[in-house]
Structures are given as C-alpha cells and as structure tokens.
Amino acid sequence: MQIREATAEDWPRIWPFWHRVVAAGETYTWDPDTSEEAARALWMAPAKRVFVIEDGTGTVVGSAFLTPNYGGPAARIANAGFMVDPEHGGRGIGRALAEHVLAAAKADGYRGMVFNAVVETNPAVRLWTSLGFTVLGTVPDAFEHPRDGRVGLHIMYRAL
Numbered sequence: 001m002q003i004r005e006a007t008a009e010d011w012p013r014i015w016p017f018w019h020r021v022v023a024a025g026e027t028y029t030w031d032p033d034t035s036e037e038a039a040r041a042l043w044m045a046p047a048k049r050v051f052v053i054e055d056g057t058g059t060v061v062g063s064a065f066l067t068p069n070y071g072g073p074a075a076r077i078a079n080a081g082f083m084v085d086p087e088h089g090g091r092g093i094g095r096a097l098a099e100h101v102l103a104a105a106k107a108d109g110y111r112g113m114v115f116n117a118v119v120e121t122n123p124a125v126r127l128w129t130s131l132g133f134t135v136l137g138t139v140p141d142a143f144e145h146p147r148d149g150r151v152g153l154h155i156m157y158r159a160l
Contacts, residue, residue: 017085
C-alpha cells in the first residue's frame with residue numbers, strides 16, 4: 001500500500017466511501033445527509049493536509065486529514081480525521097494511515113493530537129488506545145447512534 005498527499009483529483013475516489021461512512025451515522029458527528037459539495041469542503045479544506053492510501057492496484061481505500069485543532073498559541077496541537085472504505089476494512093489500512101499521520105504531525109512540529117468527538121462505540125477506539133491515545137473525558141449521551149441509541153463522545157489525546 002502507498003500513502004501519499006491527496007490531490008483535488010482524488011476527491012471523486014474518496015467521496016463514495018466518505019458518503020457511505022457518514023451516511024451510516026455510526027462514527028462521525030457530521031450530518032448523514034451531507035452533500036458532496038459540503039463534504040468536499042469539510043475534508044479537502046485548504047488548511048488541511050489530506051492523505052490517501054492506495055492498495056496495490058491504485059485504488060484509493062482510505063483517506064485522512066491533518067490540521068491544527070486550535071489557533072494562536074495552541075496551534076501546535078493537531079487534529080485529524082480518518083476514513084477507510086468499509087469494503088477494505090480489517091486489513092490494517094486505518095493503522096497504516098494513523099501511523100503515517102502521527103509521523104507527519106510530529107514532523108510538522110505538532111506537540112500533540114486531540115480527537116474532539118470519538119463515538120465511544122466506534123471500533124477505532126481500540127486502535128487509538130493501542131497507538132497511545134488516552135480518553136481525557138466523555139460527554140455522556142451526546143451522540144444518537146442508529147443502533148445503540150444515545151452513546152458518549154470521547155475526547156482523546158496523545159502527546160507527540
């Protein structure tokens with residue numbers, strides 16, 4: 001698998017799985033009915049570094065972004081978002097993207113990374129804790145999960 005910086009031409013290959021993941025309403029706090037135009041503005045914003053991961057055939061199977069979480073004197077704390085095409089899950093794609101983005105964040109001078117809203121039932125919580133993230137706190141009953149009802153949102157952090 002190859003991880004590289006995304007280009008504008010990658011969006012049509014990101015959008016199908018981005019839409020499928022967000023529309024499922026299980027892991028992201030974005031509106032499940034987000035339009036393609038709004039999704040592109042969220043994911044591909046100019047202030048973000050966006051990455052894609054391709055399998056051996058050149059198919060984009062995941063994407064991630066890296067951006068400052070705060071501004072001003074706190075701008076050295078990063079935030080990131082990750083999406084893996086559900087058809088390619090369980091192959092280590094999320095871990096590979098996470099390790100790449102963590103290394104990129106450190107190289108860019110960030111001192112830590114925070115996730116503001118990790119759905120507590122999201123299987124990725126195991127990945128983040130295995131990579132050294134800790135749960136700083138949980139906002140109870142903050143997320144309307146389509147199967148699990150109201151669940152909490154974790155705030156997770158890791159020093160770089």
